[in-house]
Amino acid sequence: MVITTEGKPSSAHPAPPRPILPRADLWQHALPRMLGLALVLVGLPFSDGLVWSATTWALVVLMSGAWALWCAAGFRTGSPVPEALAVPILGVAMISGNLLVTLEPEAMLATAIVGMAAVSSGVFLSTLVSAAVLAAGVLALAIGGIVAGFPGQAWARVAAWIAALLACQLAGATRRSVGTQHAQAEELLLQTRRVHEEEQRAAALAERTRVAREIHDVLAQSLGALAVQLDVTDSLLTADPPRTEEAVERVHNARRIAVDGLTEARRAIAVLRADTPPLPEALTALVHDHRTASGAPATFTPVGTPRALEPDVGLALLRVAQESLVNAAKHARGQELTATLDYEEDQVRLTVLSGPTGSGGGEAGPRPRVAGMDGGYGLAGMRERLLLVGGDLTAGPTPHGWRVQAEVPA
Numbered sequence: 106m107v108i109t110t111e112g113k114p115s116s117a118h119p120a121p122p123r124p125i126l127p128r129a130d131l132w133q134h135a136l137p138r139m140l141g142l143a144l145v146l147v148g149l150p151f152s153d154g155l156v157w158s159a160t161t162w163a164l165v166v167l168m169s170g171a172w173a174l175w176c177a178a179g180f181r182t183g184s185p186v187p188e189a190l191a192v193p194i195l196g197v198a199m200i201s202g203n204l205l206v207t208l209e210p211e212a213m214l215a216t217a218i219v220g221m222a223a224v225s226s227g228v229f230l231s232t233l234v235s236a237a238v239l240a241a242g243v244l245a246l247a248i249g250g251i252v253a254g255f256p257g258q259a260w261a262r263v264a265a266w267i268a269a270l271l272a273c274q275l276a277g278a279t280r281r282s283v284g285t286q287h288a289q290a291e292e293l294l295l296q297t298r299r300v301h302e303e304e305q306r307a308a309a310l311a312e313r314t315r316v317a318r319e320i321h322d323v324l325a326q327s328l329g330a331l332a333v334q335l336d337v338t339d340s341l342l343t344a345d346p347p348r349t350e351e352a353v354e355r356v357h358n359a360r361r362i363a364v365d366g367l368t369e370a371r372r373a374i375a376v377l378r379a380d381t382p383p384l385p386e387a388l389t390a391l392v393h394d395h396r397t398a399s400g401a402p403a404t405f406t407p408v409g410t411p412r413a414l415e416p417d418v419g420l421a422l423l424r425v426a427q428e429s430l431v432n433a434a435k436h437a438r439g440q441e442l443t444a445t446l447d448y449e450e451d452q453v454r455l456t457v458l459s460g461p462t463g464s465g466g467g468e469a470g471p472r473p474r475v476a477g478m479d480g481g482y483g484l485a486g487m488r489e490r491l492l493l494v495g496g497d498l499t500a501g502p503t504p505h506g507w508r509v510q511a512e513v514p515a
Contacts, residue, residue, distance in 0.1 A: 138176040141217045142169065148214040155211040164208070165215075167201035172218045175225065191229055192238060198222040199242035199270075207249025207263070216266070223270045227277020228284075239274050243267050327366025334359035361398075369427075384419045385411050385446060388426055388455075392444055395430045402441045409448030418513050421490040422446075422455045425498070428487050429509045433459035437507065453515045460506015487511070 146169060149155065171194050178186045178194070202219035205212050219242070226235040250263050334355050341352035382390075385407045396403040414422075426444060433442050437459040447454045487509075488498045496513035 135176055138172065138221060141221050142172050142176060145169065145172075145214050145218055149212060152211045152214065155209055161205065161209055161212070164201045164205040165212075168198055168205060168215060168218055171195075171198040171201070172222070175222075186229075188230060188234060192234060195222050195226045195230070196238050196241055199226070199238060200245040203242050203245040204249045206266075207246055207255070208253055219270070220273050223273035224277040224280075227274040227279075228281045229277075232278065235274060235278065239270060242270060327362055327369065330362045331359055331366070334362060383411065384414060384422060387419075387423055388444060388446060391423075391426055391430060392442070395434065395442065399434050399438065401439050403443070405444045405446070407446045407448070411448060412515070414453065414513075414515050415494070418453075418494045418496075418515055421494050421496060422453065422511055422513060424490055425455060425487045425509065425511045426457060429457035429459070432509075433457070433507075440506065448515075451514060452512055455511045457509045458503070458506055459508075460503075 149165065155161070175191075175194050175198065178191075199219055199222045202215045202222065205215045206219070223239065223242070226238045230238065246263055246267060250260060255263065338352045338355040338359065341348040341355060385405075388407075389405050392403045392405040395401075429444075430442070433440070440460050442457070442459045444458075445454075445456045447456070484498070484500060490496075491498050491511055491513060494513055496511060498509070498511050500509045501507070
């Protein structure tokens with residue numbers, strides 16, 4: 106027997122829970138079906154020995170009508186053909202075609218439609234439903250063979266045709282599996298792109314937050330202190346009599362604050378541009394500036410082998426040191442300050458101790474009021490920065506003064 110299978114099943118109407126094939130040119134999918142139908146309708150009247158009985162006419166009409174509906178389904182541009190509608194169409198085409206070729210062996214051209222129906226059932230129906238349609242077709246072959254009184258040799262041909270139908274159905278199922286994998290791969294690629302876009306968006310938001318935090322830390326502190334100095338200067342100059350000497354001192358303080366703010370702004374820009382100096386070098390400069398401005402002894406000591414840190418980690422420690430030095434200049438004026446950067450195996454610890462040093466115990470002095478540690482935002486800002494990089498902050502009095510200690514994993 107000659108078996109003609111469908112070239113490319115249509116993707117325009119997969120079963121509802123199984124959108125298998127990507128939509129493509131509908132003509133490309135429907136054309137093989139139409140050619141098969143035309144071949145059967147044109148070729149059957151010229152089949153030698155074919156008896157056009159009422160049964161033959163009925164089977165040809167059923168088979169051709171069902172397959173014509175399936176061809177029309179290939180041109181659907183809307184939702185896929187429901188499985189409840191696809192099953193009777195393909196089932197009628199396969200059953201009537203199999204009955205026709207067993208009752209009228211001269212109608213061999215009908216195998217073209219039956220073979221394509223087997224392929225379509227494998228592509229567009231679920232595995233169990235497709236197997237049921239194939240079983241109905243096989244049952245029709247058996248009934249037709251019994252009614253026609255096939256001899257033993259003819260049953261061998263029926264068995265071969267059943268094997269061919271099974272191969273067609275498996276070919277359709279394979280196509281469905283490949284189409285499903287292709288659709289899943291495209292969906293996975295789309296999801297990957299979406300995740301990548303979300304990551305880029307999150308990174309941009311994080312960078313904007315980082316820049317905003319830098320601007321706040323640098324400008325808010327400097328401009329706030331500058332505004333206070335200018336307000337005091339105004340009140341001193343408008344006093345009666347004017348307190349000129351104190352006003353001049355306030356002006357000098359305002360200038361120093363402006364210069365310090367400009368320096369901090371430049372340092373923040375350098376950090377944002379990723380060309381900040383190594384952390385030990387930056388801390389050395391900070392302590393030197395503190396010693397020069399305050400006139401108090403101040404030292405910085407790195408411990409361990411320095412290593413490169415992530416920019417956010419180094420910036421967080423640098424900001425903690427800056428805030429600690431500012432607080433020491435305000436509330437521990439003239440007292441000795443020591444800063445230590447300890448590189449340990451799995452973390453880096455920065456310790457800033459302001460106050461008298463020396464061995465031995467002793468009671469801690471009265472707790473100094475440090476901005477941010479008694480209602481301000483200094484301590485909260487330092488802790489927030491460290492939390493962002495997985496670090497921790499402790500601050501409080503010791504027998505030797507006031508200690509601020511920051512630890513970050515590195």
